[in-house]
Amino acid sequence: MIRLFSADCDGNCAGCPSANPDGTCSSGGIQQCVPNKYTTIKKVIGVVSGKGGVGKSFVTSLLASYLNKQGKKVGILDGDIVGPSIPKSFNIHSAAYGNEDKLIVPGFTESEIKIISTNMMLEHEDDPIIWRGSLVSSLLKQFYTDVAWGELDVLLIDMPPGTSDVTLTAFQSLPIDGIVIVTSPQDLVSLIVKKAINMAKMMNIPIIGAVENMSYVLCPKCNEKIEIYGKSKLDDFSKETGVKALAKLPIKEGVSELIDSGKVEEVKMDEILPVIKAIESL
Numbered sequence: 001m002i003r004l005f006s007a008d009c010d011g012n013c014a015g016c017p018s019a020n021p022d023g024t025c026s027s028g029g030i031q032q033c034v035p036n037k038y039t040t041i042k043k044v045i046g047v048v049s050g051k052g053g054v055g056k057s058f059v060t061s062l063l064a065s066y067l068n069k070q071g072k073k074v075g076i077l078d079g080d081i082v083g084p085s086i087p088k089s090f091n092i093h094s095a096a097y098g099n100e101d102k103l104i105v106p107g108f109t110e111s112e113i114k115i116i117s118t119n120m121m122l123e124h125e126d127d128p129i130i131w132r133g134s135l136v137s138s139l140l141k142q143f144y145t146d147v148a149w150g151e152l153d154v155l156l157i158d159m160p161p162g163t164s165d166v167t168l169t170a171f172q173s174l175p176i177d178g179i180v181i182v183t184s185p186q187d188l189v190s191l192i193v194k195k196a197i198n199m200a201k202m203m204n205i206p207i208i209g210a211v212e213n214m215s216y217v218l219c220p221k222c223n224e225k226i227e228i229y230g231k232s233k234l235d236d237f238s239k240e241t242g243v244k245a246l247a248k249l250p251i252k253e254g255v256s257e258l259i260d261s262g263k264v265e266e267v268k269m270d271e272i273l274p275v276i277k278a279i280e281s282l
Contacts, residue, residue, distance in 0.1 A: 032175075033141050033144050033145050033175070036146065038099075038103060038148035038149070039147070039148065039149040040150070040151045041149060041152045041155045042153050042154065043279070043282055044154075044175055045155070045157065045177060045178055046156075046157045046159050046171075046176050046179040046205075047158055048159045048179045049162075049182045049183065050163075050183070050189060050191075050192035050194070051161050051192050052161040052162075054183055054213055055213035056182045057080065057158050058264070059180070059249070061089045061259075061267075062249075062264070062267060063272065063279070064076050065264060067153070069111075070276070072154055073112075073150075073151055074113050074114070074155075074156065075106065075114040075115070075154070075156070076113065076114070076115045076155075076156050077144060077147075078117035078118070078119075079158055079159045079170060080160045082131070084118050086158055087107065087117045087119045087125075088125075088260075090109045091263065092109065092117075092262075093125065095120055103146055103147065104116065104143075104147045110265075111265060114149060114150070114152070118139070134165075136166050137165055140166055141173055141174070162192075162195075162196070167199070171205050172203070178206040178279070179208060180275060181196065181197060181209070182211050182213055184213050185214070185215060185227065185232055185233055208275075208278050210234060210244065211246055211272075211275060212232060212245075212249065213249045214229060214249070215248035216250050217251045225250075234248055246278055247271050247274050249272065252269065255269075
C-alpha cells in the first residue's frame, strides 16, 4: 500500500512545484511536498525535542486534545517513524487502509482527531521498523502527501527526537508554519535541545516557543510546587536562546495511567493553554 520514493529530487522535475520554467529544480534538489486533492491544511506545527524521553509525544497529544476541544479540526502525523507512540495514547489499534485513489485513510479517535503512524501500517504493532534513514524520511513525506487528511485547521507533527536526517527532511520538505520545543529541567537536556533550536534557526523555521515538561509536582496537601528534577531552567533558557517560554507542565497523578489505557484526551492540564493560544495566533 505504501509507495516509497527518493527523499531527494532525482533530477526529473516534471510536475514538481519547485520546478523552474526550464525544468531545473529551484529548491536545491529538495522536492517541496504538496498535499493531495483530498487535503486542505491551514497550519502545520512541528513538536520537537533535542532527545527522547522528555514527553514530546505527550505534549503533541495534549495539544491535539485541547485544540480539538476548542472546535478545531486536528490531525497528528506521527513522525517518530521507528518509535511511534501516538496511536496507543489514543487507543487506536486498527490498521490504516487505502481509498479508491490509492491514498491512505487516517485513523480517527472518538472525538475525530485524525492520526497516521507506522504502527497502523504493520501486521503486528510490536513489529520493528528496520529501515535506513532514506526510507524513513520518504515515509515521513508520504504521511503528508499520500494521506487523505481532509480539511484540517492544524496538523501536528510529532517529530523524531534530535537532529537526524528525518528532522532535516521535515524542515526542508514540509510546509511547517512553526515548531514547539519540548524540554525538561535537566541541564543536559537543555544543552541538547539547543542543537534543535539552532538547526531550526539555520533553516529559517519559525520557533513558536518552548514547553518545559515534568517541571514540578504539586504537593497534594499544601499545593506547594516541588521541583523534583531541580530548579526550572525555562526562564533562563528563554533569555539565553531568545525562544519564548510558553508553559511549565507539572507531573500529575493518574496521567500515565490515562495514557497507557489510551485515554490521553481525558488528561486535564490547563497549563498547556498558552501554547494553544500561541498556535492560534499564527
